[in-house]
Amino acid sequence: xxxxxxxxxxxxxIVEDSHVLDLGCGNGTLLAHLHETRSVTGYGLEIDDExxxxxxxxxxxxxxxxxxxxxxxxxxxxxxxxxxTQALQTIHRPDLLxxxxxxxxxxxxxxxxxxxxxxxRISLLFGGVMPTSxxxxxxxxxxxxxxxxxLHDFEKLCxxxxxxxxxxxxxxxxxxxxxxxxxxxxxxxxxxxxxxxSKPVKRIYQRKKK
Amino acid sequence: MPDxxxxxxxxxxxxxxxxxxxxxxxxCGRTLPSYELIYETYGTxxxxxxxxxxxxxxxxxxxxxxxxxxxxxxxxxxxxxxIGPGKPxxxxxxxxxxxxxxxxxxxxxxxxxxxxxxxKPYGPDFPIITVRDWVKSQARLGDVLGISQWAAVVGxxxxxxxxxxxxxxxxxxxxxxxVIAAASKLTAQNIAFNEVARQxxxxxxxxxxxxxxQHNTLPRRGLMLARMLGHIxxxxxxxxxxxxxxxxxxxxxxxxFDVEFQVESYLRYQGSSFVDRFDANTYxxxxxxxxxxxxxxxxKNNLSAAFAKLQAKFLVISFTSDWRFSPARSREIxxxxxxxxxxxxxxxxxxxxxxxxxxxxxxxxxxxxxxxMQHIEISNK
Numbered sequence: 001x002x003x004x005x006x007x008x009x010x011x012x013x014i015v016e017d018s019h020v021l022d023l024g025c026g027n028g029t030l031l032a033h034l035h036e037t038r039s040v041t042g043y044g045l046e047i048d049d050e051x052x053x054x055x056x057x058x059x060x061x062x063x064x065x066x067x068x069x070x071x072x073x074x075x076x077x078x079x080x081x082x083x084x085t086q087a088l089q090t091i092h093r094p095d096l097l098x099x100x101x102x103x104x105x106x107x108x109x110x111x112x113x114x115x116x117x118x119x120x121r122i123s124l125l126f127g128g129v130m131p132t133s134x135x136x137x138x139x140x141x142x143x144x145x146x147x148x149x150x151l152h153d154f155e156k157l158c159x160x161x162x163x164x165x166x167x168x169x170x171x172x173x174x175x176x177x178x179x180x181x182x183x184x185x186x187x188x189x190x191x192x193x194x195x196x197x198s199k200p201v202k203r204i205y206q207r208k209k210k
Numbered sequence: 211m212p213d214x215x216x217x218x219x220x221x222x223x224x225x226x227x228x229x230x231x232x233x234x235x236x237x238c239g240r241t242l243p244s245y246e247l248i249y250e251t252y253g254t255x256x257x258x259x260x261x262x263x264x265x266x267x268x269x270x271x272x273x274x275x276x277x278x279x280x281x282x283x284x285x286x287x288x289x290x291x292x293i294g295p296g297k298p299x300x301x302x303x304x305x306x307x308x309x310x311x312x313x314x315x316x317x318x319x320x321x322x323x324x325x326x327x328x329x330k331p332y333g334p335d336f337p338i339i340t341v342r343d344w345v346k347s348q349a350r351l352g353d354v355l356g357i358s359q360w361a362a363v364v365g366x367x368x369x370x371x372x373x374x375x376x377x378x379x380x381x382x383x384x385x386x387x388x389v390i391a392a393a394s395k396l397t398a399q400n401i402a403f404n405e406v407a408r409q410x411x412x413x414x415x416x417x418x419x420x421x422x423x424q425h426n427t428l429p430r431r432g433l434m435l436a437r438m439l440g441h442i443x444x445x446x447x448x449x450x451x452x453x454x455x456x457x458x459x460x461x462x463x464x465x466x467f468d469v470e471f472q473v474e475s476y477l478r479y480q481g482s483s484f485v486d487r488f489d490a491n492t493y494x495x496x497x498x499x500x501x502x503x504x505x506x507x508x509x510k511n512n513l514s515a516a517f518a519k520l521q522a523k524f525l526v527i528s529f530t531s532d533w534r535f536s537p538a539r540s541r542e543i544x545x546x547x548x549x550x551x552x553x554x555x556x557x558x559x560x561x562x563x564x565x566x567x568x569x570x571x572x573x574x575x576x577x578x579x580x581x582x583m584q585h586i587e588i589s590n591k
Contacts, residue, residue: 056525
């Protein structure tokens with residue numbers, strides 16, 4: 001089975017034999033792939049009971065979890081990576097969850113639909129309506145995406161939270177990348193992918209708190 | 211009664227029993243010099259004995275987990291929904307062993323069996339058995355059947371506690387552990403319910419300090435009350451409302467204390483039919499085993515420390531409306547496994563049926579359970 005390009009990209013960022021927590025792991029595709037290709041261990045967290053069955057079928061350890069409740073079942077520094085694909089924008093408090101990700105993991109990886117994409121901008125500027133697109137198919141009143149942001153917004157939040165961005169990539173909804181996307185990611189990228197960690201200062205502060 | 215046996219039923223079954231003559235040292239300090247365990251098996255043990263699944267039963271069940279004894283039986287075994295060809299515990303793949311626990315009243319040594327020293331029923335003299343004692347006796351049954359490692363040990367409620375104890379006491383002797391609607395220890399509220407049930411039995415004038423067999427009587431009222439109380443706690447408020455509402459048996463209130471509401475009639479029926487099939491001394495013993503279970507107590511109340519040496523992979527399942535063994539209790543088990551980076555999957559199944567949900571064919575539960583069991587590898591070398 002061919003892996004979605006954003007998942008393939010993430011896989012390349014993850015070092016072999018690491019311990020990974022996948023937030024909103026869906027049917028377990030990423031973890032199953034990481035286990036097979038990189039001997040990665042770990043758990044997926046998922047709230048949809050049908051997806052939980054798929055995960056178990058795929059041999060992926062999955063824990064029924066509501067991400068809005070935080071990650072209190074996990075102790076500090078218990079994972080090498082905490083990954084969250086296409087779920088950040090559905091969370092009640094993305095800022096708190098990002099901090100939780102870096103509490104339980106050494107590094108975080110997220111992907112989200114970029115609200116700074118030119119299509120979204122045009123829709124609001126000329127149409128005067130909330131954008132819907134391939135990456136954001138739902139209407140404003142029934143969408144699960146309650147906290148949309150652009151690449152700039154995300155990076156600003158990272159700065160506020162003392163989070164250091166280690167790597168960034170953008171792709172379109174077919175999960176391909178192009179020259180224009182690389183040059184002006186916030187305008188042309190449909191899906192953003194980030195790898196990040198706590199800034200050293202923050203890490204020392206967190207250790208002191210313990 | 212079944213007119214024809216469904217193809218996903220194990221069919222007609224016959225219990226077997228084994229007499230153990232090596233003394234069993236018990237948690238309470240006493241020793242059972244000899245004892246008998248009655249059990250049923252379904253499916254076929256493979257050549258290298260790698261496909262055996264042990265079923266641990268709950269408070270009021272027994273070894274009859276699946277199938278029928280005869281075509282005249284009204285009901286199949288208690289876990290018919292989960293055991294059989296093509297079911298989660300697939301008897302086409304697995305060899306299933308289902309014993310009646312020590313202290314039970316359905317054929318294994320217990321208060322209602324003869325004490326070889328006195329030739330009278332043990333009655334209240336039967337020693338108090340703990341979950342750990344059960345596991346030990348089940349391990350010995352495994353030895354008799356030539357099973358040195360279970361593919362899985364599976365149980366719901368009190369049965370789930372036994373599965374947990376298995377993983378702690380015999381880490382190398384099981385590959386998978388399935389813990390359904392269980393807890394790593396009872397809450398004060400849960401112990402309180404058990405205490406009321408026990409007091410109902412103990413205060414029945416027909417109890418005769420547990421020697422009612424000699425008086426040719428039964429503490430009917432006490433055991434009935436205990437069961438009625440238990441039954442309320444096994445159902446959810448929603449399930450009761452849906453099943454009975456405020457429906458009246460005669461369509462009107464009679465301003466008296468006879469049965470008026472349907473729910474009263476149901477509870478009385480459940481209580482009185484239970485008296486005919488269950489022993490009061492066993493009920494007392496089983497509730498004590500529940501109350502005492504607390505594997506973390508030996509590890510300074512640190513469940514994670516208790517789980518440090520586990521080797522089995524885990525499936526933990528809870529049900530949303532189960533308030534007697536709530537999802538929060540299952541999560542404690544899951545958290546302690548996660549602390550140790552053990553392999554575990556956890557599913558919280560949406561169900562209205564309360565604690566009893568684990569006995570019912572709830573589609574998502576069955577799918578989840580089945581997906582896990584199908585993944586268990588059985589080597590045929």
